[in-house]
Amino acid sequence: MFSLVQLECFVAVAEELHFGAAAERLRITQPPLSRQIQLLERELGALLFNRTSRRVEMTAAGQSLLPSARRVLDLAAKMAIDVRRVASGVAGTLTVAYTAMAAQSALPLFIRRAAEDMPDVSLVLRELVTTDQMDQLVKGTVDLGLLRPLVARPGISTRQIMSERMVAAIPATSHLALPPGPISLLDFDRERLLMYSPTEARYFHDLLLRLFAASESQPVVIQYASQVPALLALVQAGLGLTLVPASAQRFAPEGVVFRDLDTHSPADSLNIVHLDVAWSDESANPAVAKAVEMLTRAETGTDPAADPATPATDPSHAAAPATGDVGL
Structure with missing residues (x-):
């Protein structure tokens, strides 16, 4: 099977119609460039260039290959960019669970901020009570939970993001x-x-x-x-x-x-009610860390002009566990 390197060499020669200029463009010497073209021709069973001492011309087979070779290289470049974006947390999918009350307070703000700061991350939203959220976080079927403070559960980290009366x-x-x-x-x-x-x-x-x-x-x-x-x-x-x-x-x-x-x-x-963000320490989703950072920035708590709740006074620290084991 031919390689991306061979296709890259072919496209360079096809566009320059000069082996020396193509080698300079690829920052390699001419012998390895010629070798890659020969290997590609052998793999495809077709002559791609007519070479003379004065000029290089593409054959009909070469002209047929060029559009497809460009598309493959473009797709490979896009794939690499997409993978890097997912790995950095700026793209991908994030499954967010929330309580009924969080849907009226923290969730709308989170969605707005995510649209601004993480526009290429697709959100999957699920309404669950707090205990069900904890179970799903442990199982890995939920990436992030917006829930009430619980007794600490091994492997689950929490931070307070909002409080209200x-x-x-x-x-x-x-x-x-x-x-x-x-x-x-x-x-x-x-x-x-x-x-x-x-x-x-x-x-x-x-x-x-x-x-x-x-x-x-x-x-x-x-x-x-x-x-x-x-x-x-x-x-x-x-x-x-x-x-x-x-x-x-x-x-x-x-x-x-x-x-x-x-x-x-x-x-x-x-008379104070807390809301936490929770996530699994075992999560392999890079978007989780970015979402937690976004949720716990001091300015994100909640919009006082639109919401009667007030932001947590110190959102950078984990909330103290409550004695109850279930919340809304």
């Missing part, structure tokens, strides 16, 4: 919907509470337990759900009230009123 979600018909302004967690005492699932939404479940315990408030749990949109639908139906991340206000259904929580409450220091 919880707010009260109240039916518009409730006496707690008015007046506007912050609401105390003590106002939840004996009220009907729509609670996060202790298994599928453990991160938020445990957070609400800590908030109400610190406030000495005892709402009455009437129903559990694993996703924020489901809880908001229950609030809209007037079944009760709940706490949700501030970014949930971006897809608030009609009939749901949001109120900030009182910052003077004993539980205020606990």
